[in-house]
Amino acid sequence: MRILVTGGAGFIGFYLAKKLSEKDEVVVVDNLSDYYDVKLKEARLEQIKDRVEFHKIDISDLSSLKKIFEKYEFDLICHIAAQAGVRYSLINPWIYEKSNILGTLNIFELTKKFNIKKVIYASSSSVYGGNKKVPFSEEDKVDKPISLYAATKIDNELMAHTYHYLYKIDMIGLRYFTVYGPFGRPDMAMFKFTKNIFEDKPIEVYNFGNMKRDFTYIDDIIDGTIKAINFCLNNNDICEIINLGNSKPIELNYFIKLLEKEIGKEAKKNLLSLQPGDVLETYADITKAKKILGWEPKTEIEEGVKKFVEWYRDYYGK
Numbered sequence: 001m002r003i004l005v006t007g008g009a010g011f012i013g014f015y016l017a018k019k020l021s022e023k024d025e026v027v028v029v030d031n032l033s034d035y036y037d038v039k040l041k042e043a044r045l046e047q048i049k050d051r052v053e054f055h056k057i058d059i060s061d062l063s064s065l066k067k068i069f070e071k072y073e074f075d076l077i078c079h080i081a082a083q084a085g086v087r088y089s090l091i092n093p094w095i096y097e098k099s100n101i102l103g104t105l106n107i108f109e110l111t112k113k114f115n116i117k118k119v120i121y122a123s124s125s126s127v128y129g130g131n132k133k134v135p136f137s138e139e140d141k142v143d144k145p146i147s148l149y150a151a152t153k154i155d156n157e158l159m160a161h162t163y164h165y166l167y168k169i170d171m172i173g174l175r176y177f178t179v180y181g182p183f184g185r186p187d188m189a190m191f192k193f194t195k196n197i198f199e200d201k202p203i204e205v206y207n208f209g210n211m212k213r214d215f216t217y218i219d220d221i222i223d224g225t226i227k228a229i230n231f232c233l234n235n236n237d238i239c240e241i242i243n244l245g246n247s248k249p250i251e252l253n254y255f256i257k258l259l260e261k262e263i264g265k266e267a268k269k270n271l272l273s274l275q276p277g278d279v280l281e282t283y284a285d286i287t288k289a290k291k292i293l294g295w296e297p298k299t300e301i302e303e304g305v306k307k308f309v310e311w312y313r314d315y316y317g318k
């Protein structure tokens with residue numbers, strides 16, 4: 001099979017491209033955006049450069065993207081690229097519109113034009129917004145986003161349904177819940193906290209630590225994504241949205257304690273109020289993923305934090 005992975009220099013896209021390239025021909029597109037340290041993206045690409053074909057392309061640029069679809073005949077699209085991050089969407093909402101809405105529209109349009117019938121795309125737990133009922137189920141209403149990032153992800157899900165209805169493209173949207181692990185994103189809490197604790201700098205603890213996140217380890221996310229791909233390939237006329245989360249929310253304060261234990265140092269804490277756009281708790285109902293994909297996360301937070309800190313120590317020579 002020939003597979004397009006968008007965002008393959010990013011955290012999740014890199015691991016997905018790596019795994020898929022064990023068996024399939026993988027083409028990666030990524031614009032290497034400088035939202036966070038580009039060196040990290042280059043280092044990820046370095047690891048897979050002999051296994052995938054990489055093209056530096058912005059998915060909001062339709063004509064460049066079209067050339068990729070002309071060059072290769074894809075069997076499947078894994079659309080993982082996006083401008084990620086809730087907080088940055090309050091600062092630069094335009095880039096979310098460009099990469100997440102226009103970029104996704106371009107991907108779906110070219111998928112239609114080149115008669116490709118299978119798409120997996122990355123959605124997010126952010127779509128649940130300020131929903132109070134936990135755990136979050138795919139059946140819940142998601143019409144009240146509280147950040148522009150979340151609004152673009154809801155938009156992607158709506159577009160996916162439209163392309164499925166009109167053009168019979170099989171679509172699976174994966175709502176990822178706070179993904180973490182080695183080579184993770186520097187804008188996310190685990191990375192930022194680890195860096196600051198190592199460097200004796202204070203960490204910013206929002207809502208005074210009274211928040212919960214359903215931290216999900218990268219290997220489990222890749223396992224779930226591969227299972228979703230196989231489900232998509234083996235079924236016809238499907239348009240699904242599936243939660244991929246650990247289904248075990250972790251208190252921020254407990255998570256900080258774990259980091260302190262692994263790093264062997266106490267964190268200096270700067271206690272702050274809840275940030276606009278942030279939700280108090282994320283918690284995945286994974287009944288659907290268990291039922292239709294046979295997926296279950298395996299990594300406990302204690303083990304995952306250990307692996308992340310080990311990687312950080314090694315990578316940054318701490």
Ligand SMILES: NC(=O)c1ccc[n+]([C@@H]2O[C@H](COP(=O)([O-])OP(=O)(O)OC[C@H]3O[C@@H](n4cnc5c(N)ncnc54)[C@H](O)[C@@H]3O)[C@@H](O)[C@H]2O)c1
Pocket residue numbers: 006007008009010011012013029030031032033041057058059060080081082083084085098099103122123124125175176177178179180185
């Ligand atoms: N990491 C998480 O906790 C999490 C949670 C929910 C959803 N997601 C979603 O999963 C996907 C992957 O997230 P990630 O954590 O790997 O983020 P990431 O930022 O590490 O990866 C995204 C990649 O997309 C690329 N990209 C951005 N805009 C682009 C554009 N216009 N054209 C081409 N490439 C572009 C970036 O350069 C980056 O390498 C995203 O869609 C994100 O919204 C991630």
